[in-house]
Amino acid sequence: MKNKGIIIFLLIMAAVIIAVIVGDYVSDRPNRSKPNPFAYDVKEFKTVDPELIHYKESKNFRIGFEKPVAIAIHDDKIYVAGDNNLKCIDLSGALLHDFTLPGKPQTVEVFNQNIYIAINNQILVYDNGGNLLNEWEPMGENSLITAIAATENDVFVADAGKRKVVRYSSDGEFLTEFDGKAEEGVLHGFIIPSPCFDLDINDVNELWVVNPGLHALENYTFDGNLRAHWKNTGMRPEGFSGCCNPSHFTFLDDGRFVTSEKGLVRIKTYKRSGEFEGVVAAPTKFTDEGRAPDVAADSQNNIYALDFDKKLIRVFEPKNNTRLQPGD
Amino acid sequence: MENNSKSKNRREFIQSGVRLSLALALGGVGGLALSKVIEDDWVWQIDPFECTQCGRCATDCVMSPSAVKCVHAYDLCGYCDLCGGYLKPDANALSTAAENQLCPTAAIERKFIEEPYFEYHIIEDLCIGCAKCVKGCTSFGNGSLHLQIIHDICLNCNECSIARVCPSDAIKRVPASEAYKVKGDFTNNPES
Structure with missing residues (x-):
């Protein structure tokens, strides 16, 4: 018992x-876990009116990089840098060249037969066969190269660390540098809270630089004098939000801007005047809280987005391939 | 005579054994005490690079309001006018109006420095550690706002109730000498 x-x-x-x-x-x-009662909600901005979306995703290329870094297009060839390599592929995705670099690339630019690559804040110049043509003087200790834009005689380098644009000759000779201050008290120079600082040269040889802290695109003479600018702040599709947008941009061959943003990851186009035109890829196309893709465009106005999170080149083609009319 | 010697040896042996045991015990206690003096205490810490701003720090801490607070890395901050950590995504103006503030307890103070820069200061007493501002700053800014456990508030529980539910295992025990892991150098996370 x-x-x-x-x-x-x-x-x-x-x-x-x-x-x-x-x-x-x-x-x-x-x-x-229970739903977060303090969730930061940007859902309403992720949905874009389909009427505003002027592009459709047509294909994508797996590039085989663990850490893709940058993309550039020249003569309808895609140059993509990542890991310790630079790959050149044609527009159908076929690999043309793949050569090893002496370090981790930061950005890439191609003009004529020259490939400019930043490694350890130093510009290295290669030819299409992967032969090193020139090695420029390294930039200073606090420099951080985030973008390069080249023309016939000049090469412009965006230095996010020092918040300056540096102008070199095509042989690597230092010419000048500027920090975006037009004159004392008028313009505040480049505001770069994070390493998002892009620049590019358009079809009529104009140098455009992002001022991400002001959500502005600024046009400078090659000597560094401000000539024009436009800005657009806001979460709505036509604006740029946060501290550091647009994170990347490029030009279509008719001078229109293609911008890529972080935070609310999206790609958009703006007319030459800076007027909002439409959306290339809405935030729903990208990984939540992903990185802003680097962008490049070919001669047919197709846009190539280097998706850092999915490690893909994603190709967006215009739904109606309309070119800009004179006066736009 | 022989018996006497044997019993003496036994006694000596027991005495030596007792002495040795006492010496060892004293040495052990002394060593333990010394190690307690020399060794660091252990405290709970958030790794801000692992934090996913899930909101559990506000809801699951045994303290009310939470011992987790937002801290600000001023040397990293961009002093932006349009601050993703201060303003609601749909703010109708870049102003301090209550309807534009993201923080549910108005624990962030915005102060004009010079055009176009603004400084953001966390009022610790009001902060509940909800990480809403951290989410906004991390997504749209450079992550200068981040969470940390404040040790003069934290009870240093044996099992941290937030660590138990943290989806990213961002809360760990660390020596008290390394209690605060704070941001402030974006080279730690250059891809942010």
């Missing part, structure tokens, strides 16, 4: 222990 009582007691104890363990297991564990 006494033994029976002990057995019943032990069974009840075992049942209680199992109930506690199961209760603890199914309780508020991370993978069973």
Whole structure:
């Protein structure tokens, strides 16, 4: 009788222990978490009116980089840098060249037969066969090269670390540098809170530089004098949000801007005047909280987005390939 | 005579054994005490680079309001006018109006420095550690706002109730001498 009582007691104890363990297991564990009552909600800005989307995704290329870094297009060849390599592929995705670099690339630019690559804040110049043509003087200790734009005689380098644009000759001779201050008290120079600082040269040889802290695109003479600018702040499709947008941009061959943003990751086009035109890829196309893709465009106005999160080149082609009319 | 010698040896052996045991025990206690003096205490810490701003720090801490607070790396901050950590995404103006503030407890103070820069200061007493501002700053800024456990508020529980539910295992026990892992050098996370 006494033994029976002990057995019943032990069974009840075992049942209680199992109930506690199961209760603890199914309780508020991370993978069973309740919705966040303090969620930062930007859902309404992720949905874009389909009328505003002027591009469709047509294909994508897997590039085989663990860490893709930058993309450039020249003569309808795609140059993509990542890991310790530079790959050149044609517009159908076929690999043309793949050569090893002496370090991790930061950005790439191609003009005529020259490939400019920044490695350890130094510009290295290669030819199409991967032969090193020139090695420029390294930039200073606090420099951080984020973009290069080249023309016939000049090469402009965006230095996010020093918040300056540096102008070199095509042989690598330092010519001048400027920080975006038009004159004392009028313009505040480049505001670069994070390493998002892009520049490019358009079809009529104009140098455009992003001022990400002001959500502005600024046009400078090659000597560094501000000539024109436009800006657009806001979360809505036509604006740029956060501290550092647009993170990347490029030009279509008719001078229109293609911008890429972080935070609310999206790609958009603007007319030459800076007027908002439409959306290339809405935020729903990208990984939540992903990085702003680097962008490049071919001669047919197809846009190539280097998606750092999916490690793909994603190709967007215009739904109606309309070119800009004179005066736009 | 022989018996006497044997019993003396036994007694000596027991005495030596007792002495040795006492010496070892004293040495052990002394060593333990010394190690307690020399060794660091352990405290809970958030790794801001692992944090996913899930909101659990506000809801699951045994303290009310939470011992987790937002801290600001001023040397990293861009002093932006359009601050993703201060303003609601749909703010109708870049102003301090209550309807434009993202923080549910108005724990962030915005101060004009010079055109176009603004400084953001966390009022610790009001902060509940919800990470809403951290999410906004990390997504749209450079992540200068981040969460950390404040140790004069934290009870240093044996099992941290937030660590138990943290989806990214961002809360770890660390020596008290390394209690605060704070941001402030974006080279730690250049891709942000």
